[in-house]
Amino acid sequence: MSxxxxxxxxxxxxxxxxxxxxxxxxxxxxxxxxEIIMAHGVMPALLYANxxxxxxxxxxxxxxxxxxxxxxxxxxxxxxxxYVDGIVFPGNTCDSxxxxxxxWHLRFPQDKVFRLTYPAGNQGEAAIQYFAEELRIFSNSLxxxxxxxxxxxxxRQAVILVQRFxxxxxxxxxxxxxxxxxVPYRRIAAFVREFHSAPLETVVDELRxxxxxxEHSLAxxxxxxxxxxxxxxxxxxxxxxVSILSDLPTPRLAIVGGMTEPQAISELVNAVSKVPSTAVVxxxxxxxxxxxxxxxxxxxxxxxxxxxxxxxxxxxxPTQEGLPKRLDFLKAALTHLAIDGLIVCEQSFCDPDEFESxxxxxxxxxxxxxxxxxxxxxxxxxxxxxxxxxxxxxxxLPHGGxx
Amino acid sequence: xxxKAKEEKAYRVxxxxxxxxxxxxxxxxxxxxxxxxxKLAWVTSGFPVEIxxxxxxxxxxxxxxxxxxxxxxxxxxxxxxxxxxxxxxELCSYARxxxxxVKHPEESPLEGLPAPQALLACNNICGTVLRWYDAISxxxxxxxxxxxxxxxxxxxxxxxxxxxxxxxxxxxxxxxEQFGTTLEEDKLREVTDLATETIGVWTQxxxxxxxxxxxxxxxxxxxxxxxxxxxxxxxxxxxxxQMLLNEVKDRVTNGLGAIRDEKVRxxxxxxxxxxxxxxxxxxxxxxxxxxxxxxxTHAWTGSFKDEDRMDSIASMYSNVYLNKGLEAKVDKMxxxxxxxxxxxxxxxSVRSCKRYSLGQLVSKExxxxxxxVPGVVIEGDMVDSRLQNDAQIETRLDALLEMLx
Ligand code: SF4
Ligand code: SF4
Numbered sequence: 001m002s003x004x005x006x007x008x009x010x011x012x013x014x015x016x017x018x019x020x021x022x023x024x025x026x027x028x029x030x031x032x033x034x035e036i037i038m039a040h041g042v043m044p045a046l047l048y049a050n051x052x053x054x055x056x057x058x059x060x061x062x063x064x065x066x067x068x069x070x071x072x073x074x075x076x077x078x079x080x081x082x083y084v085d086g087i088v089f090p091g092n093t094c095d096s097x098x099x100x101x102x103x104w105h106l107r108f109p110q111d112k113v114f115r116l117t118y119p120a121g122n123q124g125e126a127a128i129q130y131f132a133e134e135l136r137i138f139s140n141s142l143x144x145x146x147x148x149x150x151x152x153x154x155x156r157q158a159v160i161l162v163q164r165f166x167x168x169x170x171x172x173x174x175x176x177x178x179x180x181x182x183v184p185y186r187r188i189a190a191f192v193r194e195f196h197s198a199p200l201e202t203v204v205d206e207l208r209x210x211x212x213x214x215e216h217s218l219a220x221x222x223x224x225x226x227x228x229x230x231x232x233x234x235x236x237x238x239x240x241x242v243s244i245l246s247d248l249p250t251p252r253l254a255i256v257g258g259m260t261e262p263q264a265i266s267e268l269v270n271a272v273s274k275v276p277s278t279a280v281v282x283x284x285x286x287x288x289x290x291x292x293x294x295x296x297x298x299x300x301x302x303x304x305x306x307x308x309x310x311x312x313x314x315x316x317x318p319t320q321e322g323l324p325k326r327l328d329f330l331k332a333a334l335t336h337l338a339i340d341g342l343i344v345c346e347q348s349f350c351d352p353d354e355f356e357s358x359x360x361x362x363x364x365x366x367x368x369x370x371x372x373x374x375x376x377x378x379x380x381x382x383x384x385x386x387x388x389x390x391x392x393x394x395x396x397l398p399h400g401g402x403x
Numbered sequence: 404x405x406x407k408a409k410e411e412k413a414y415r416v417x418x419x420x421x422x423x424x425x426x427x428x429x430x431x432x433x434x435x436x437x438x439x440x441x442k443l444a445w446v447t448s449g450f451p452v453e454i455x456x457x458x459x460x461x462x463x464x465x466x467x468x469x470x471x472x473x474x475x476x477x478x479x480x481x482x483x484x485x486x487x488x489x490x491x492x493e494l495c496s497y498a499r500x501x502x503x504x505v506k507h508p509e510e511s512p513l514e515g516l517p518a519p520q521a522l523l524a525c526n527n528i529c530g531t532v533l534r535w536y537d538a539i540s541x542x543x544x545x546x547x548x549x550x551x552x553x554x555x556x557x558x559x560x561x562x563x564x565x566x567x568x569x570x571x572x573x574x575x576x577x578x579x580e581q582f583g584t585t586l587e588e589d590k591l592r593e594v595t596d597l598a599t600e601t602i603g604v605w606t607q608x609x610x611x612x613x614x615x616x617x618x619x620x621x622x623x624x625x626x627x628x629x630x631x632x633x634x635x636x637x638x639x640x641x642x643x644x645q646m647l648l649n650e651v652k653d654r655v656t657n658g659l660g661a662i663r664d665e666k667v668r669x670x671x672x673x674x675x676x677x678x679x680x681x682x683x684x685x686x687x688x689x690x691x692x693x694x695x696x697x698x699x700t701h702a703w704t705g706s707f708k709d710e711d712r713m714d715s716i717a718s719m720y721s722n723v724y725l726n727k728g729l730e731a732k733v734d735k736m737x738x739x740x741x742x743x744x745x746x747x748x749x750x751x752s753v754r755s756c757k758r759y760s761l762g763q764l765v766s767k768e769x770x771x772x773x774x775x776v777p778g779v780v781i782e783g784d785m786v787d788s789r790l791q792n793d794a795q796i797e798t799r800l801d802a803l804l805e806m807l808x
Binding site for chain 2 (some may be wrong): 060061062064066094098100103105107118121125126134137322323346350356357358361373
């Protein structure tokens with residue numbers, strides 16, 4: 001499914017939900033606690049940058065707002081978010097989003113605008129307690145806005161659903177690394193997108209069926225156990241003992257970056273004529289690996305505290321970990337997962353991306369992995385040039401990118 | 404300069420600027436000495452500096468150094484060095500200039516800031532500082548410590564203050580470990596008292612600008628703010644501000660304004676373009692335009708209360724101007740326009756600084772609506788002159804002045 005088809009499909013599903021009376025709460029930050037929102041009987045829907053949007057932000061935002069923020073705001077101005085009945089913005093994650101929430105609120109005072117503020121840096125237990133309280137406040141404001149109180153039963157159900165989804169996708173990530181032919185990256189990206197657009201049982205059921213197929217394919221080469229072990233190692237962030245067999249197809253590409261959308265980037269890479277379907281084996285994207293490998297919340301105890309532990313346990317977010325940890329993990333991933341090419345995506349005017357990419361590139365060069373810095377915007381407005389750059393990059397790789 | 408030339412200038416030079424230069428020079432020397440002793444931390448402009456100062460850790464301010472780089476017109480060159488290392492031109496130019504000067508101190512004003520042994524960031528001004536310090540840490544090996552002060556919407560709630568307070572306690576442990584010092588309650592009281600007194604005198608200087616003519620223009624305040632940002636909590640800083648206050652009071656008593664012929668009173672919003680600020684202010688002064696108030700220098704106000712000092716620090720540093728939402732910024736601007744009886748406002752949209760600048764297009768409308776005075780948004784940068792189009796700025800300012808003169 002193409003990016004444009006995915007947008008259409010997600011709109012169709014949201015419309016059906018709205019017709020059934022379900023309120024839809026849009027969110028833009030990958031570490032939004034879906035389970036809390038679902039515990040209020042509200043459907044969380046990730047709002048994606050729309051590549052076809054007409055820029056309509058100029059009266060409210062300067063051109064140096066990041067491309068994602070400009071895109072989102074333009075969608076709202078153009079009434080392109082028809083099914084969304086409220087939006088939750090993160091606080092304290094990046095300056096552009098921080099200010100966007102204020103601007104949105106002042107420009108569209110009739111909209112339900114929520115803010116959930118995250119702790120930054122690695123502040124240990126104090127951060128958990130702080131964030132648990134923020135989640136409680138958020139939950140109260142959801143109740144005020146939608147009239148549905150927090151339901152323990154709905155929370156439990158949501159935790160199970162989200163975890164089933166993450167478990168399954170984690171397995172696919174591991175399978176992709178150990179046997180790239182077992183599942184296309186674009187398929188994984190499509191599931192991630194579909195679930196985040198509307199976390200429904202049907203998506204997870206379909207996903208489980210895919211996992212079964214992949215398990216069968218892995219079983220033929222005796223790689224089921226090693227895949228599970230790799231899934232575990234990725235969750236634990238311990239890659240030292242991982243070994244990747246040398247008979248796998250090359251090149252092995254990893255894509256790193258912040259809010260670049262996995263499905264959109266996979267579509268871009270696949271459009272390059274010489275890229276084999278097995279090439280992209282890993283990502284370190286916010287809506288991809290970083291959210292998927294979030295630890296599950298515990299059932300016992302205060303739900304807000306348990307959610308705080310889960311969300312803040314997510315891997316590799318700039319708001320939650322120091323740069324050295326993220327670089328260490330990248331180094332381990334490049335080395336132990338046998339990556340031979342790294343694509344570093346950088347959204348325009350995105351401080352987190354643009355500050356980090358020189359360090360990411362330095363890590364790759366330090367371990368002898370070739371890299372490509374790819375400035376992008378959510379519209380991929382420069383698509384032909386981007387494809388050309390990927391093409392040339394592949395040609396520089398040791399295996400020449402040949403299928 | 405001859406007496407006649409001095410007399411002809413539209414702008415009156417402050418006598419106390421001579422002392423200010425000595426204060427800043429002394430602070431630079433202290434920074435170098437601290438660095439040589441292995442006891443220097445770089446701190447962000449909104450960092451709770453009273454804590455390292457009370458623990459006898461020397462401090463240097465890269466943002467203030469960025470202003471020096473800007474004034475010396477070294478921005479494009481040093482930012483360019485950061486770009487060569489891969490840092491995008493779209494990033495904050497304080498950060499880029501600082502990265503460039505770490506890479507090439509020999510080509511930087513005053514040969515760069517003294518080398519840090521720790522990097523102390525507080526995100527009450529923006530989230531960029533953490534990423535910037537992470538980058539500097541990669542280059543210098545100095546560890547980063549973040550005091551996290553999540554942005555406030557409305558009142559500061561108990562869990563927020565407890566969290567920030569916890570961060571401050573962690574800071575004390577970090578500094579103790581890193582520099583082998585301890586924090587004594589008496590010393591902290593002494594430093595915070597001195598800081599409160601200094602800020603109090605500074606605030607009186609600012610408030611004196613309610614007089615007509617205004618005794619200070621904003622370029623005066625941009626220069627004079629350096630010690631209150633970087634060296635509050637020192638006796639010589641207090642001495643400087645007392646001298647400035649005396650001079651300001653003299654001007655008020657004698658009916659002397661910062662500019663010779665005050666006709667229009669405006670508000671300045673945001674950081675100034677350091678490489679051009681005197682030229683802009685000078686040429687506006689010739690047309691009778693003065694800026695009795697600005698949001699930037701008014702950000703360093705407030706006082707430490709007599710409660711538990713650490714709690715007071717947690718509260719004061721969480722409540723700084725940039726850590727609050729757009730509504731609070733609009734309120735502040737409207738308050739300044741009313742209190743200082745201003746005729747209009749200029750919003751400098753700084754490409755480098757998203758936290759300060761994004762939202763100005765909306766707040767411009769709101770401020771005009773609420774106060775009834777016109778304003779203009781001009782775009783540029785504080786350090787990197789390559790990002791600024793002077794002709795466009797002039798045209799916009801002319802359009803505003805046409806309404807007012
Ligand atoms: S793209 Fe970057 S700057 Fe923009 S909202 Fe995302 S993290 Fe923030
Ligand atoms: S982004 Fe703005 S507040 Fe932050 S360091 Fe740069 S100029 Fe200062």
